[in-house]
Amino acid sequence: MGMPLDERLGMDLKRVEQELMAAKHAAVKVAGLTVPQYAALYVLAGNPGMSGAALARACVVTPQAMTGVLKNLEERGLVERTPHPWHRNVLETRLTEKGRAALEKADARASAIERRVFEEFSPEERDALRALLARFAKAIQAEAAEQAAE
Amino acid sequence: MGMPLDERLGMDLKRVEQELMAAKHAAVKVAGLTVPQYAALYVLAGNPGMSGAALARACVVTPQAMTGVLKNLEERGLVERTPHPWHRNVLETRLTEKGRAALEKADARASAIERRVFEEFSPEERDALRALLARFAKAIQAEAAEQAAE
DNA sequence: GGAACGATATCAAGACCTTGATATTCGTCA
DNA sequence: TGACGAATATCAAGGTCTTGATATCGTTCC
Numbered sequence: 001m002g003m004p005l006d007e008r009l010g011m012d013l014k015r016v017e018q019e020l021m022a023a024k025h026a027a028v029k030v031a032g033l034t035v036p037q038y039a040a041l042y043v044l045a046g047n048p049g050m051s052g053a054a055l056a057r058a059c060v061v062t063p064q065a066m067t068g069v070l071k072n073l074e075e076r077g078l079v080e081r082t083p084h085p086w087h088r089n090v091l092e093t094r095l096t097e098k099g100r101a102a103l104e105k106a107d108a109r110a111s112a113i114e115r116r117v118f119e120e121f122s123p124e125e126r127d128a129l130r131a132l133l134a135r136f137a138k139a140i141q142a143e144a145a146e147q148a149a150e
Numbered sequence: 151m152g153m154p155l156d157e158r159l160g161m162d163l164k165r166v167e168q169e170l171m172a173a174k175h176a177a178v179k180v181a182g183l184t185v186p187q188y189a190a191l192y193v194l195a196g197n198p199g200m201s202g203a204a205l206a207r208a209c210v211v212t213p214q215a216m217t218g219v220l221k222n223l224e225e226r227g228l229v230e231r232t233p234h235p236w237h238r239n240v241l242e243t244r245l246t247e248k249g250r251a252a253l254e255k256a257d258a259r260a261s262a263i264e265r266r267v268f269e270e271f272s273p274e275e276r277d278a279l280r281a282l283l284a285r286f287a288k289a290i291q292a293e294a295a296e297q298a299a300e
Numbered sequence: 301g302g303a304a305c306g307a308t309a310t311c312a313a314g315a316c317c318t319t320g321a322t323a324t325t326c327g328t329c330a
Numbered sequence: 331t332g333a334c335g336a337a338t339a340t341c342a343a344g345g346t347c348t349t350g351a352t353a354t355c356g357t358t359c360c
Contacts, residue, residue: 001195001254002261009267010170012280016287017167018210020160023294025348034315045151053338060168065317067340072315089325089338104151111152113293117159120289125282130162132271132279137166139270143263144173175318184345203308215347217310222345239308239355 009136023113031106036061036069037078038110041095041103044079049092051084078102159286173263181256186211186219187228188260191245191253194229199242201234228252 005011021035028038036059043058044050050058056066070093073079078099081091095103121129155161171185178188186209193208194200200208206216220243223229228249231241245253271279 001192002257003264003268007268008264009271009276009279010174010264012283013163013167013170015210016283016290017163019287019290020163023290023297024160026294027297036316042151042155051338060165061316062318063337063339064319064341068316071340087326087338091339107152109297112297113290114153114158114160116293117286117289118153118157120285121159121282126159128278129159129282129286132275132282133162133166135270136267136279137169139267140166140169140173140263143266144169144176147173147177147259147262186346201308202310211346212348213307213309214311214349218346221310237308237356241309 013136020113024110027109027113028106030109031102032076033102033106036065037073038103038106040066040069040073041078041099042107044093044095045100045103048094051090052093053090055093073099163286170263174260177259177263178256180259181252182226183252183256186215187223188253188256190216190219190223191228191249192257194243194245195250195253198244201240202243203240205243223249 024035024038028035031038033041039059040055043055047054047058052066052070053063055070056063059066061069070079070081074081077096079093080096081093084090084092118126174185174188178185181188183191189209190205193205197204197208202216202220203213205220206213209216211219220229220231224231227246229243230246231243234240234242268276
């Protein structure tokens with residue numbers, strides 16, 4: 001079969017990403033949020049009135065996935081959605097007070113994780129890691145493009 | 151609020167991991183498999199008769215998640231599960247011919263992605279990337295442990 | 301022998317992501 | 331004006347992952 005498992009750099013990547021998600025999950029759980037919900041609220045806090053589609057792009061998920069997340073947030077009163085005055089087709093989404101409170105509670109712990117990671121590395125190491133990851137992504141895209149062309 | 155988004159190394163990590171998953175998803179799709187299904191079949195090919203729980207540990211998911219994956223694979227005739235002669239509680243799982251064919255078809259493309267990534271880096275760079283990722287994980291765990299203790 | 305523990309397997313509920321398909325609205329261009 | 335394309339929002343189906351709760355079987359210890 002293909003490559004041995006322990007040579008697959010994707011395994012290392014996946015494992016760290018899973019650790020990160022698990023830690024963040026536990027962190028935002030105390031505020032009653034999931035990681036995608038936290039991400040949506042975070043972006044929303046900096047961009048009040050954003051459309052669901054724009055939010056989906058910012059969070060790197062599909063609009064359908066964001067619809068589900070927003071549905072849950074709205075049902076629980078953490079965001080409110082009102083029709084846009086001009087574009088009758090878009091719903092402007094904003095944090096409620098309750099939503100802001102949940103975000104702040106979750107962010108205290110969630111951003112502590114990112115800060116801890118940030119401080120683990122020197123500026124040079126951060127640049128090196130980012131550069132390596134960028135090449136990682138470039139290699140994936142190159143192969144994906146070739147396979148798509150077949 | 152917490153840290154600015156573009157300082158969060160977790161964002162870089164997540165993005166690359168998403169690219170990898172998307173590419174693998176497209177790669178194994180031609181064989182009618184999903185990524186978790188491919189992973190399960192791959193491990194199974196090297197360990198015939200493995201139990202579902204052991205398979206779950208190897209794939210780094212919960213036993214419940216693996217139950218769902220195996221259920222789908224069994225319904226489509228890609229694996230077969232037979233009771234263990236002694237331990238009546240475990241189900242030995244094996245690839246069928248159909249399962250092996252699907253795995254080989256999927257692996258041709260999926261391992262090409264890993265190979266492309268592998269070849270993108272020199273041995274020194276691979277070591278450097280692995281070391282940085284290991285420290286990344288260590289920092290996450292350290293912070294998670296502190297938060298759990300609160 | 302019998303109780304306790306550990307491992308296995310699975311059901312159920314809740315949340316998320318994906319693709320595919322649909323309805324509505326806005327803007328543009330002929 | 332009318333058609334067409336782009337963007338928005340959502341429903342539906344299929345698959346996965348999580349936690350929580352159960353039931354069964356094996357082994358171990360008293």
